[in-house]
Amino acid sequence: MSERRSVRVRPVFEYRGAAGAVRADPFGLWDFIPAPRMDGVSFALPGVEAVAPDEADISLWKVELPTDYGLALSHLRSGEERLLDSQRALTVAAQRLGSSPVSTAEAVAGEAVMADLKPLFGLLRGESRGVAFAPPAGLAGHWEEINGQFIAFIERARQTLTHYAWVETSVGGNLLSRTVVSWAGDMTTVWRATPATPQMALHRRSLALTLKSREALLRSFIVIAKGAVLLSSGVGVLALPLVWKYVQEMMSEITAWRRIANET
Amino acid sequence: MSRTVFHFNGVNGSSGDYLVPPMTHEMLSKIARNEPLDKKHLDELKWLNRRSKTKVLGVAAGIDPQNLSQTGWGVIFAQEDPNVPAIREALKELLDHRREQATRKNEKFYREYTASDAYRRGETKEAFLTRHRTGPGAANPLRTPYYLLIVGDPETIPYRFQYQLDVAYAVGRIHFDTLDEYAAYAHSVVEAERGGLKLPRRAVFFGVKNDDDPATYLSADELVKPLAGMLGADQPSWDVQTLLHEDATKPRLSRLLGGDETPALLFTASHGMGFDNGSNRQLKHQGALLCQEWPGPEKWATKRIPEDFYFAADDVPDDARLYGLISFHFACYGAGTPKLDDFSHQEFTDPTLIAPHAFIAQLPKRLLGHPKGGALAVVGHVERAWGYSFMWGDAVKQERQLESFKSSLKYLMEGHTVGHSFEYFNERYAEIASDLSAVLEEIKFGAEYDPLALAETWTAHGDARGYAIIGDPAVRLPVGKTKTVEGERPTINIINIPSAGGASALLKPPQPPADAASPKETTPAPPPASGPTGVTPAAARGAGVDFGLFDSLKGSRERLTEALEQFAEKLSEAVQKAVSDAGSLEVTTYVAEDMEGITYSGGRFGGAAKLRAVTRINVDGDTQVCVPLEDGELDETLWKIHSETVQSAQANRAEMLKTMVSAATGLFDVFKAF
Numbered sequence A: 001m002s003e004r005r006s007v008r009v010r011p012v013f014e015y016r017g018a019a020g021a022v023r024a025d026p027f028g029l030w031d032f033i034p035a036p037r038m039d040g041v042s043f044a045l046p047g048v049e050a051v052a053p054d055e056a057d058i059s060l061w062k063v064e065l066p067t068d069y070g071l072a073l074s075h076l077r078s079g080e081e082r083l084l085d086s087q088r089a090l091t092v093a094a095q096r097l098g099s100s101p102v103s104t105a106e107a108v109a110g111e112a113v114m115a116d117l118k119p120l121f122g123l124l125r126g127e128s129r130g131v132a133f134a135p136p137a138g139l140a141g142h143w144e145e146i147n148g149q150f151i152a153f154i155e156r157a158r159q160t161l162t163h164y165a166w167v168e169t170s171v172g173g174n175l176l177s178r179t180v181v182s183w184a185g186d187m188t189t190v191w192r193a194t195p196a197t198p199q200m201a202l203h204r205r206s207l208a209l210t211l212k213s214r215e216a217l218l219r220s221f222i223v224i225a226k227g228a229v230l231l232s233s234g235v236g237v238l239a240l241p242l243v244w245k246y247v248q249e250m251m252s253e254i255t256a257w258r259r260i261a262n263e264t
Numbered sequence B: 001m002s003r004t005v006f007h008f009n010g011v012n013g014s015s016g017d018y019l020v021p022p023m024t025h026e027m028l029s030k031i032a033r034n035e036p037l038d039k040k041h042l043d044e045l046k047w048l049n050r051r052s053k054t055k056v057l058g059v060a061a062g063i064d065p066q067n068l069s070q071t072g073w074g075v076i077f078a079q080e081d082p083n084v085p086a087i088r089e090a091l092k093e094l095l096d097h098r099r100e101q102a103t104r105k106n107e108k109f110y111r112e113y114t115a116s117d118a119y120r121r122g123e124t125k126e127a128f129l130t131r132h133r134t135g136p137g138a139a140n141p142l143r144t145p146y147y148l149l150i151v152g153d154p155e156t157i158p159y160r161f162q163y164q165l166d167v168a169y170a171v172g173r174i175h176f177d178t179l180d181e182y183a184a185y186a187h188s189v190v191e192a193e194r195g196g197l198k199l200p201r202r203a204v205f206f207g208v209k210n211d212d213d214p215a216t217y218l219s220a221d222e223l224v225k226p227l228a229g230m231l232g233a234d235q236p237s238w239d240v241q242t243l244l245h246e247d248a249t250k251p252r253l254s255r256l257l258g259g260d261e262t263p264a265l266l267f268t269a270s271h272g273m274g275f276d277n278g279s280n281r282q283l284k285h286q287g288a289l290l291c292q293e294w295p296g297p298e299k300w301a302t303k304r305i306p307e308d309f310y311f312a313a314d315d316v317p318d319d320a321r322l323y324g325l326i327s328f329h330f331a332c333y334g335a336g337t338p339k340l341d342d343f344s345h346q347e348f349t350d351p352t353l354i355a356p357h358a359f360i361a362q363l364p365k366r367l368l369g370h371p372k373g374g375a376l377a378v379v380g381h382v383e384r385a386w387g388y389s390f391m392w393g394d395a396v397k398q399e400r401q402l403e404s405f406k407s408s409l410k411y412l413m414e415g416h417t418v419g420h421s422f423e424y425f426n427e428r429y430a431e432i433a434s435d436l437s438a439v440l441e442e443i444k445f446g447a448e449y450d451p452l453a454l455a456e457t458w459t460a461h462g463d464a465r466g467y468a469i470i471g472d473p474a475v476r477l478p479v480g481k482t483k484t485v486e487g488e489r490p491t492i493n494i495i496n497i498p499s500a501g502g503a504s505a506l507l508k509p510p511q512p513p514a515d516a517a518s519p520k521e522t523t524p525a526p527p528p529a530s531g532p533t534g535v536t537p538a539a540a541r542g543a544g545v546d547f548g549l550f551d552s553l554k555g556s557r558e559r560l561t562e563a564l565e566q567f568a569e570k571l572s573e574a575v576q577k578a579v580s581d582a583g584s585l586e587v588t589t590y591v592a593e594d595m596e597g598i599t600y601s602g603g604r605f606g607g608a609a610k611l612r613a614v615t616r617i618n619v620d621g622d623t624q625v626c627v628p629l630e631d632g633e634l635d636e637t638l639w640k641i642h643s644e645t646v647q648s649a650q651a652n653r654a655e656m657l658k659t660m661v662s663a664a665t666g667l668f669d670v671f672k673a674f
Helices: A069-097 A104-124 A136-162 A197-231 A236-263 B025-034 B039-052 B084-090 B092-102 B125-131 B159-166 B179-194 B214-234 B250-256 B362-368 B403-413 B423-444 B451-465 B541-547 B550-583 B636-673
Strands: A013-018 A031-035 A048-050 A059-065 A165-171 A174-181 A187-192 B004-006 B010-012 B073-077 B110-113 B147-151 B170-174 B202-207 B239-244 B265-269 B271-274 B326-330 B377-381 B391-393 B398-400 B467-471 B584-592 B598-601 B604-607 B610-618 B623-626
Touching: A059 A069, A059 A197, A069 A197, A069 A236, A136 A197, A136 A236, A136 B550, A165 A197, A174 A197, A174 B636, A187 B604, A187 B636, A197 A236, A197 B636, A236 B550, B073 B084, B073 B092, B084 B092, B084 B179, B092 B110, B092 B179, B125 B159, B147 B159, B159 B170, B159 B467, B179 B362, B202 B214, B202 B250, B214 B239, B214 B265, B214 B398, B214 B403, B265 B403, B326 B362, B362 B377, B362 B467, B403 B423, B423 B451, B550 B636, B584 B604, B584 B636, B610 B636
Parallel strands: A013 A031, A048 B598, A059 A165, A187 B584, B010 B271, B073 B110, B073 B147, B147 B170, B170 B467, B202 B239, B202 B265, B265 B326, B326 B377
Antiparallel strands: A013 A059, A165 A174, A174 A187, B377 B467, B391 B398, B584 B610, B598 B604, B610 B623
């Protein structure tokens, strides 16, 4: 008999944002570390002397890699695959919202997810009593939770989009490189001495992963917005959190399906 | 036309008569036409029927039904059962074992339905699954595991729920009277799987053939004998033995159920004992197996059936060697008895009480919960088993149809789990129910019908539905590679469970809530009057007041709108800046010996950081590059890094700008639509 134990390990991919932003990464890749707000800057960044007002609330994306180069690459590859899976799942969710045909396993996941949301749509449309699903009290709490999560997601998207991204790659606990990316795409990078080519590749991939994560966040908003417009009849703006929930669940389930399929 | 064609595999122990008198097909077809069929359940049965044509059983495509880390495993308790904490503790060994197997890839694949997640009185399978975020159709282990073990008596968690759940899931049930039995069963399953129990590959087919008794003549000649023959030929690595007629006595069955001849797999076909409601033998002996000692209806007439004629739980001694057995009992009530008669042939209206409460037969309970190591599963019939269920045809000619039996047992012998093996019975149930539904629909609209065909379909429908697994559906036959092994069948040690009330004490029966004496259907209230187009939910308060939701909707909407407006403002600002600054893109590269000594101010690194390269690309393509030289030489490595960063920045800006514009457009559409 063996028991599974939950062991707390330092996350490889960390996102440090202002307190109040959504704590869970929609793609399940970045671990959110809340940072206390400080005067002039959002939180203590090493060596930061002053920033312009519109540079406040810098978002720090940290990639902590092991010294073993092969293992470091493996972590990065795993992160890239995870993000890629999420992006594929996002495409499937968009197709399902637009009634495009999808594969069997994805259809099963989609049906189950939509079954969850049906009562909420019905409730918001005033059809509540005809819908025999979860208990009403549970629905109300469920709705509040979903709405709160969606607002946090919007806040995260706002913060990510409009503020500088501070991307750091550390190897074996030592900072290898740091890049500041402005909202307009300018990049300022500092390297520890002149790095060897393999180390360069590590930070380059960390940077690319960060930028793709930012972009994916916005892409998911686009899918949600389009889906909500399609399903908004009788619900209006309240369709947004529900569609967000649908997309979230779909991404989570389809990613899990793929993982199972890949492991077998 | 009044030929008698339908016989049932049950004998009334009190009167010595058949449990159900042989019926004409006209009688049966009349019953069939009065049988209410649940529309939603039928829809799912039709789905399973369509799906079964593709040879996929139970779980969604791509999942190996033999691998618990892919299918998941769950246990369902009853919310109203006060014994759940103690039973859970007694089953801990099994639950830990299944958890470890099911969560190797995903934590969600192990579920315990207890407390608020537990089965609630009166709940249908659909309501239960919906409450657990699962729609109808193929099992999706991310929502609900494929293997589900119901823990509770059928009065608390009804057989109907089990039948319905079993259509798409692999379902089993256990219910014992003491904690000792729960712990013994858990220990038997875990030890058999972990301890590597390797029984010889031996299967015995036991067919009673009582004199002058059409039902057992048929089951012996058309079920047991051919089935054993087919499986013996199909499974050469197995020793398949057939015991028929004069060999099918009670002493012989004693040797097969715990004695020196106990095989790995036992199949029996006989009458099952039934008793009048309230009889003092009913709860103890209903479902016991009537053996060859019964001289048949002609000779015995209507005398009381003595205990010597049948094999019951009492006949399994404490030193029985059953460990690892899987047994299939084709007999009326072999698995259990419902409280109400599913087959009220007298009035065709309200079902009558046939027992004080629904229960699992004592024999499978005794076999599973045996303290020296018990059977792993018993498959049997709830309610009465139909003698013609393995025969098919028309009024002129009927032929045996053993595919479900053969396929299920073949799967079992080849190492599949019992739950997955018996999906063939679920398929058969689905197909027959689907056909029956279509015929009844046509009859309702005046179509002419063949009473015999209808009677046959209905009989087979009820029969296929009633098969149930008593035990964990994920168990499988623990056999080795040989047909024989030296020495006696192993046993395992008795389990001691610490329990305040005494583990061998009888568990308290669940107490139904005061208002639940007769479960009521939830009647949906009439829908609210339709409002004008564009009426918002907040305005449609009539339907929502009771839910306490719409009071907060206004606040939700306001918070949502505010967040969207802020997002829109920033997005618009970012797009404008990006467009206006698209005139140039700047990439700067620094190097520092001491990363701790770096400062950052006004968009530039300082302190220990040394500027090594700057590239500014203007919209007209004009590019300015600033690269310091070391001793008149260009640092090739650094230049490579810098150049790659420039390329990355260009690609990122183009993509990000495109995405920002799309997001802004999407947001605009949202505001326009709402």
